Amino acid sequence: MTEFLQQLVNGVTLGLGYALIALGYTMVYGILRLINFAHGDVYMLGAFFGFYAARLTGAAVEPNPLKAAGILLISMVGCGLVGFLIERFAYKPVRKSSRLAALITAIGVSLLLENGGLLLFGADPKFFPQIVRATNIPLGMGVTISNQQIIILVVSVALMLALRFIVLNTRAGKAMRAVSYSHTAAALMGISVDRIITFTFVLGSMLAAAAGVLVALQNPKIEPYMGIMPGLKAFVAAVLGGIGNIPGAVLGGLVMGIAEVMVVGYLSPTWRDAIAFVLLILILLVRPSGLLGQPPAEKV
Amino acid sequence: MLTVDSLDVYYGAVHALKGVSLRAEAGEVVTLIGANGAGKTTLLRSISGLVPSRLGKVAFEGKDITRMPPHDIVGLGISQSPEGRMVFANLSVVDNLELGAYRRKDRAGIREDYDAVYRLFPRLLERRRQTAGTLSGGEQQMLAMGRALMSRPRLLLLDEPSLGLAPLLVREIFRTILEINRRGVTVLLVEQNAHMALSIAGRGYVLETGTVKLEDQASRLLQNEDVKKAYLGG
Numbered sequence: 464m465t466e467f468l469q470q471l472v473n474g475v476t477l478g479l480g481y482a483l484i485a486l487g488y489t490m491v492y493g494i495l496r497l498i499n500f501a502h503g504d505v506y507m508l509g510a511f512f513g514f515y516a517a518r519l520t521g522a523a524v525e526p527n528p529l530k531a532a533g534i535l536l537i538s539m540v541g542c543g544l545v546g547f548l549i550e551r552f553a554y555k556p557v558r559k560s561s562r563l564a565a566l567i568t569a570i571g572v573s574l575l576l577e578n579g580g581l582l583l584f585g586a587d588p589k590f591f592p593q594i595v596r597a598t599n600i601p602l603g604m605g606v607t608i609s610n611q612q613i614i615i616l617v618v619s620v621a622l623m624l625a626l627r628f629i630v631l632n633t634r635a636g637k638a639m640r641a642v643s644y645s646h647t648a649a650a651l652m653g654i655s656v657d658r659i660i661t662f663t664f665v666l667g668s669m670l671a672a673a674a675g676v677l678v679a680l681q682n683p684k685i686e687p688y689m690g691i692m693p694g695l696k697a698f699v700a701a702v703l704g705g706i707g708n709i710p711g712a713v714l715g716g717l718v719m720g721i722a723e724v725m726v727v728g729y730l731s732p733t734w735r736d737a738i739a740f741v742l743l744i745l746i747l748l749v750r751p752s753g754l755l756g757q758p759p760a761e762k763v
Numbered sequence: 764m765l766t767v768d769s770l771d772v773y774y775g776a777v778h779a780l781k782g783v784s785l786r787a788e789a790g791e792v793v794t795l796i797g798a799n800g801a802g803k804t805t806l807l808r809s810i811s812g813l814v815p816s817r818l819g820k821v822a823f824e825g826k827d828i829t830r831m832p833p834h835d836i837v838g839l840g841i842s843q844s845p846e847g848r849m850v851f852a853n854l855s856v857v858d859n860l861e862l863g864a865y866r867r868k869d870r871a872g873i874r875e876d877y878d879a880v881y882r883l884f885p886r887l888l889e890r891r892r893q894t895a896g897t898l899s900g901g902e903q904q905m906l907a908m909g910r911a912l913m914s915r916p917r918l919l920l921l922d923e924p925s926l927g928l929a930p931l932l933v934r935e936i937f938r939t940i941l942e943i944n945r946r947g948v949t950v951l952l953v954e955q956n957a958h959m960a961l962s963i964a965g966r967g968y969v970l971e972t973g974t975v976k977l978e979d980q981a982s983r984l985l986q987n988e989d990v991k992k993a994y995l996g997g
Contacts, residue, residue: 634865641851641862647813648849653837653866653914 465605470728471721472602476612476681478720479619483674484697485704485712486626487667493643493707494663496562500569501549503694504576505542505668509675510685511584512538514591523592531594535618538676539669546668550661580687588686591679611680622673623713626666630709635662643707696723696739703746705756714754718742764789764949765810765841765918770819772802772809779805781973782819787918787951792944794952794960794981796994797970803953804846806970807920810951811843812836823918838866842916846923846953848907852896856887859895859906863913872915880909883939901932908939918949925956937963957994961985969994 484506491499516537517523522530553572557564595614599607630636641649642659650656678693679685700719704711719739726738752758765787772780780802787793795803808814810821812833821829828836842863851859860880864873881888884905890898895906904924911919921940925933937959944950954960961967961981969977969990977984984990 637854637858637862638865640854644851644853645849648845648851649862650813650833651811651837651843651845651849652862652910653834653842654862655832655834 468604468606470724472606472608474721474724475717476615477724478717479615480674480678481697481700481719482713482716483619483670484693485700485716486709487671488698488701489706489709489712490663490667494639494660497565498569501572501576502671503690504573505545506671506675506693507580507687507690508545509538509542509672510591510679512541512672513676513679514589514685517592517594522594526594526596534594535673535676539672542668542672543665546664547661550664577687584687588684591683591685595680614680615677618677622670639663692736699739699743702753703742705753708753708755711753711755764824766822768820770809771817772805772814773817779973783975785968787949789949791966792950792952792964794954794964794967795970796954796957796960796967801970802973803970804922807843807922807953810920811841837914840917841920842911842914843920844907844911844922844924848903850895850903850906853894855894856891856906859910860913863910866914876913876915880912883942884909901928904928904936916948919943921950921952923953923955925954925959933959
């Protein structure tokens with residue numbers, strides 16, 4: 464029982480990371496029907512931006528919460544800018560072309576970011592500094608949680624609540640929902656569809672950046688290819704929850720994280736990555752629209 | 764108020780509009796009738812900036828809007844209730860209306876317009892918390908029109924408001940169109956129900972395979988032998 468609960472705690476923390484990345488996939492899909500395959504690489508950039516920001520602020524030598532928050536913020540702003548640039552210069556020019564063109568562009572951007580990262584940051588893994596000193600806190604029944612896990616938990620949930628507020632209650636969020644329903648109808652309301660698409664990319668990229676920094680707290684080894692596997696898994700998480708569905712992405716991420724940790728703990732670590740794709744195949748067989756996704760509605 | 768001057772629009776290789784000219788003066792109800800595929804919807808879509816034109820010009824209150832993006836055209840005072848209604852099915856009636864007022868900042872004015880829309884369509888008030896996708900076809904049409912009014916347009920483009928509605932409801936919709944016009948909104952109405960459309964409009968245009976075949980007072984078009992034969996069932 465103790466082991467199971469401990470795995471659950473670890474799975475939830477891992478899953479929240481996936482969920483943050485999955486949100487970006489699902490939002491962009493909801494608005495453009497595009498799988499932004501470069502999204503995992505934005506997550507990688509988030510970790511690197513955090514890494515350099517940590518060096519700059521000297522947070523590695525004398526960590527304090529303010530610096531850590533600053534690092535998170537710098538990384539999010541940096542990736543928001545990257546998201547803006549990707550959308551403006553890679554996806555916007557092919558907006559009117561076929562969906563296949565957009566998909567190939569996405570793969571191209573992904574390769575560009577990975578190899579650009581290789582060029583800029585070097586191929587050797589870097590170690591994300593301990594911007595928060597680790598301590599373990601017992602939860603009772605032999606289960607412990609690290610303060611880093613608590614930070615991941617609190618920050619992820621706060622960001623998700625902020626996103627929820629933006630989508631449900633702000634003018635831009637309502638416009639996002641309108642655009643995701645129909646670009647034509649949204650344009651007829653006077654909504655600048657282009658601006659909302661940009662906004663969505665920036666928002667998604669900022670969440671990926673946060674995931675990059677938060678995950679690096681626990682797994683400090685960062686390198687330019689680190690975004691590929693988490694990116695794919697987060698994509699699966701988004702599909703699992705129902706792509707285009709925001710709560711679905713969170714649920715999918717959590718299921719993915721917990722499943723992965725359980726498989727590693729009870730079966731074998733070699734299955735760590737396979738489980739993601741087993742889940743993908745299962746959901747596509749059983750419920751292709753995802754756990755929370757609506758099957759495409761009939762037009763009345 | 765609105766002048767369309769020899770507009771040419773292509774859909775891929777299809778020449779959808781061939782030198783179409785049309786005008787609407789302030790306060791008018793102008794109708795555009797014609798068969799399926801004549802180019803009526805294309806014309807409304809290009810006025811709203813949704814489809815680019817190859818040649819020709821669209822001007823609104825003297826301002827050239829031919830190349831203007833659709834969201835800015837709404838800002839100028841042209842709004843459209845599109846073909847197929849396109850209500851946001853996943854949002855509530857209130858949210859749909861709110862999106863109609865997306866460009867506006869005048870809260871007091873927006874509140875007045877909610878009331879005005881609910882007075883025009885009391886059914887929407889009853890159903891204001893309901894998801895738009897669960898409304899009946901007639902209610903969705905009311906919502907599409909109400910939503911278009913929320914931007915406080917001076918020119919309202921209506922694309923097939925009577926499509927698929929029961930005869931009684933069709934009468935109600937057309938009565939409402941007249942009421943909207945009486946409040947000072949110029950209306951450009953695209954319809955397949957030519958008889959109804961011509962009986963409420965001041966002037967009418969007959970569109971045939973992308974060109975204007977006839978243009979006259981609506982009352983005269985109603986008497987025109989060709990129009991009778993082609994669009995009014997004998």
